[in-house]
Amino acid sequence: MTIDETPADLVAADRVAGRLYTDPELFELEMTRIFERTWxxxxxxxxxxxxxxxxxxxxxxxxxxxxxxxxxxxxxxxxxxxxxxxxxxxxxxxxxxxxxxxxxxxxxxxxxxxxxxxxxxxxxxxxxxxxxxxxxxxxxxxxxxxxxxFDEAAEPLEDFLGDVRGWIDRFMAQGGGFPIKVLGRHRFTFRGNWKIQLENTTDGYHFPIVHRSWMASVDAETADMMSFMTDPTAVTHDLGHGHSVMQMVPEHSDLAADDGTEPLQARFDHVVAELSTELDDAAVRRVVRAMHGTGFNLNLFPNVSMSAAFFRVLRPIAVDRTEIEHIAIGPDGPAALDVVNRERMRVHEHFQGPFGFGTPDDAEGWDRVQRGAQAAPGMPIMVNRGLAREKPSAEGWPTSHVTDETGMRAAYAQWKEMMGDD
Amino acid sequence: MTEALSLVPTTDARVARAIDLIWREADLLDRREYRAWDELYADDALYVIPIDRETDDFASVLNMVYDDTRMRRMRINRLTEGYAIAAVDAARTVRTVSRFVPLAVSDDEVTVRSAQILVAYKRDHHDLWAADVEHVVRLGADGDRIVRKVIRLVDSEAAVPAAGFLL
The missing domain is CATH 2.102.10.10 (Rieske [2Fe-2S] iron-sulphur domain)
Structure with a gap:
């Protein structure tokens, strides 16, 4: 920062300064003004x-x-x-x-x-x-x-979450009537700033490009489910306080809404067969239809995303080093559900973690952002995709297509507010 | 008949065959010759990088890698087809496998525990990957095959770098 610049000057509605990824002084301020202040x-x-x-x-x-x-x-x-x-x-x-x-x-x-x-x-x-x-x-x-x-005077958690609460309720519905439990966790590091990862969970735009090799390896139904690039009903909402929700598979955003017409994926036939000996058809359908989790990533500022079928948790270590956890979750109930949770772990292993078919490619992209952003620290990082087509939803949430950068703009607006607050 | 651990030296002809295969595997992996590497595996083989170092019930827990032949071949496609940016720009690796201990030896099958030290170099950084490895090698007239490989990283429960190569 130059002498007369404040952190808040580095963030505009459509761009942020590249030094948000690279400046150690900003990182120190983020630790005290964001991570030691907010929830x-x-x-x-x-x-x-x-x-x-x-x-x-x-x-x-x-x-x-x-x-x-x-x-x-x-x-x-x-x-x-x-x-x-x-x-x-x-x-x-x-x-x-x-x-x-x-x-x-x-x-x-x-x-x-x-x-x-x-x-x-x-x-x-x-x-x-x-x-x-x-x-x-x-x-x-x-x-x-x-x-x-750390802030004894912070607003109550429920106020901080605000409209996020309804989306947390929807996310937890993937238990199919059972509570959710943690099944295990992948942990990995990348050589980059924490905000690069914060952005990524609300970045629909990168998906078919960075994750082409994963898309090529899954069954046609799963690949089709993740083909949201040109789906006009796939949208991202800015939920306030830096939080956003990216609906990649809108028909699975509210798992409780099921008219029974959607066939269950053939790849889970063996799960249905095994579960059907213990649970009734409706219960089996609820659990198996939720095998890939909910149809959205709920991105909470500053450190957690409830992402389809797992939690993504970030931990800033240094300005150019971040640790990520991908926490697998599943329904917590009778032993009959073991087959469901084994299958959920296999789905998780396929994409996530240091040897997944998705995560290493994400991490490579993030490493490259950190390296490239060393060039021209005054040159902005663009977060303007979809700005001209962003409109309020019926609920009043700024909303644009799922490939747009609405969620990043939401996070940076919160960053600007917290970092500008002395 | 399986002979007791303490009685079988690494110079035993059956153990030596298994070690030969393990070294050939290490070389192929460092050279990223994944299709040739696949040939070393039996059709019923499992390749596992667990998170929990203590378990053998891999199906019931989350692992870093839990590959049967179908997954292993998809992984090879991913690593070789040129779409995966982590694989295209993968670290260069050099590994040594040693400290072989035969755990079970018969005329059909050899189980060997070893230590693997791998150094991965990429963009001015060296990462160290240390692991206890267990191979089960099936001895056959038509060639020896790996039926099980388990790589237990010393830091399996900690955060490791995301990798574009195989252990």
Whole structure:
């Protein structure tokens, strides 16, 4: 930035400055003004199935532990001992009664309260145990999605989500009447800025180009399902607060709306056969019709997308380094559903993850953006596709075709607002 | 009859055949000669890069790669047909496979555990991929074939780079 430029000057309605991907000072500001201020996704409730369960993760660059305490309350705690700063938990998931620092054995409860300090006589007159705990972040959830924020004064999560809530409800309908649970996760890194990935989940335009090899490898029905480039009913809505939804397969946006005429995909015949011995026809149809998830990517600012049949979670590591998780999900119910979840994992493996038929090509594209954006830092990144055909929907959401850059414009408008706010 | 692990040296003729095949495979993969590589596999073969290093029940969990012959051939198409930008610009790889331990040896089949260290170079970066590998090799008069290969990365549960090549 030049001396008289502010971050907000770098974002216009139709373009953003290339240095949004490359400037380390901007990255530092993003960590404090966005990731340490807004609601950041930390877990799905199924990852914390009972009292004492925990998950280690990050909010921005800060390591945290998400726990379910003895009373079942979800907590987000800074993974840092109050004494000398050591991490108190290095397991990704688990079950525990609390956390003990390995260095001097200060111990904490699942709610973060300091419970024990060895050889306490040295602390007489200088430490009140009840006044000290692991750092706590506000933690709230909606529809099973758990978010945390460093900002005690942040608006309630439900207000932050706003119109997104109805879309979360629709997304979770892919359980086919059963709750959703996490099945597993792919984790990979790429050498690029986090916003390149944030954009990608709302980028319908790249799909048939970058993912040509995946399209060539799937059955005709699946390829046809993803042929949205010229489908006028496939649209993206700006839902406000930086969030957007990209409807690639509009006939699967509301899975509850099913007139029974759509045939189930032949590739899942063996699933139908096995499920039919345990579930009635209507239940089988609900679950199998949702095998590819919902027909949309719900892109939440700043770090999570509920993307067709999985969650995409991004973690900024440095201005030019980002970690991505692709979390597979499926219906949580009787053992009869195992065949469904095995098939959902096979579908997930086919596209996602470091060796999928889709992800490595995405990552190559993003690496190339990071490398190319070093040239001409003053030259803008264009996010103007479809600007002239963007119109409000009946709900009042700015709306354009699914291949347009409406969702990116939504995210950058939120970025501009948060980064300009001193 | 399968002989006990401690009794079979790597110089055993059956084990030596398996190791020969494993080294030929490593060379083909580094050269990205994927169609020739496919010839080393039996029709009922499985090629797996699991996330969970402890499991053998790969069908019930999410893996990085879980390929039967159908998926393996589609993957080869993807890596060779020229549409996949990650494969077109794939890293150059050099791997060594060693520390062979025969786990089960019969006249029909050999199971060998090994260590694989692979260095991948792309655009000024070197990535290190270290793994415990397990091969099951079927010995046959018409040629030896791999029926199972499992690559257990040391960092299988951590974030790895997205790859345009095979382990």
């Amino acid at each position: 950041v996704w930390v877990a799905h409730e199924s990852e914390l199935p009972g009292p004492g369960t925990f998950k280690s993760t990050y909010v921005g660059r800060q390591p945290v532990i998400v726990t379910r305490d003895r009373k079942g309350v979800l907590r987000t705690l800074l993974n840092r001992c109050r004494h000398r700063g050591a991490s108190v938990c290095e397991k990704p998931f688990g079950k525990a009664n609390g956390f003990t620092c390995p260095y001097h054995a200060w111990s904490y409860g699942l709610d973060g309260a300091l419970r024990g300090v060895p050889y306490p006589d040295g602390y007489e007159g200088v430490l009140e145990r009840k006044d000290i705990s692991l750092g706590r972040l506000r933690t709230e959830s909606y529809g099973g999605m758990v978010f945390a924020t």
